[in-house]
Amino acid sequence: MTKYIGYIRVSTKHQNNSGLGQLAQKAMIKNFLKKDDLLIAEYEEVESGKKDDRPELLKALEHCKKENAILLIGKLDRLSRNVGFIYLLKDSKVKFVCCDMPEATDVTIGIMAVLAQDERERTSQRTKAALAELKAKGVQLGSPCNLNSEARQSGTKALIQKARNNPNNKLATALIVPLRESGLSYQKIADKLNESGFKTSTGKEFSNAQVLLLYDRYINIKLESDHK
Incomplete structure (x- = not known):
């Protein structure tokens, strides 16, 4: 018999009140769970992902x-973008299983920590730089009339960056890295992902x-982190 303690989380009070987030994760x-498994308890978290x-x-974790x-x-994937959660789980040394990604390991979580931290830092830097540039040009922030061609181009770049930081890509990267470092070709890794x-x-x-693109992105992030 294997003993489990469940953990679910929704990121907003709206999701908590609707019950949709909890119900989906509870399901x-x-x-x-298998026939002989025992679910001792469930813990629910309702907080902002930030x-x-x-x-x-x-x-x-203490109960475990x-x-x-x-x-x-x-x-x-609901938790993978939160640096605090990832490090807390990784450092606890508690065994874990993810329903939507059973193959996730400590290595997976470590990779996600690197990606999540990089995403947070880059987002903050881009936001500050963009606001400073607009202020220097005398643009009044917060006004719809400021959406000129340049602002629209910035919006397009933001959408591209959002796609790169998509949770699907982050979860895939966490599997790509150990597979690539074990010697598998990019095509075989793609086949395994699919x-x-x-x-x-x-x-x-x-x-x-x-x-290849996701693996190269991870390597570049790691190199930048090592040189800080």
Whole structure:
């Protein structure tokens, strides 16, 4: 018999009140459990994805240690962009399983931590730089009339960046890196991603070129981080 403690999270009070986020994740946890598995408890977190404090997660991790149980996470992609969650889970040394990504490991979580931290820093830097540039040009911020051609181009770039930081791509990268470093070709990795049901940011299957792009992006991020 395997003992589990469930952990689900919705990012806003609206999602919490609607019950849709919890119900979906509860269903995933229930469907994951086998006949002889035991779900000891469930912990629910309702917080903003920007906050790093996770009181319910801390309780769940302590409960796992006490009962020698496995933390069963309803949906990893809902949590993968939060640096605080990722490091807390990684450093706890508690065994975990993700319903939507059972193959996730400590290595996966470590990769996600690098990507999430980089995304947060880059987003902050881009926002500050863009605001400073607009102010220097005498643009009054917050006015709809400011949406000139230049602003629209910036908006297009933001959409492209959003696609690059899509949770689907981040989850795929966490699997691509260890597979590539074990010697698999880009095409074989793409095949494995597609067989496992992974999708690109546009909802399509992965090609070897897309795998190469995601792997190169991770390597560049790691090199930049190492030189800081």
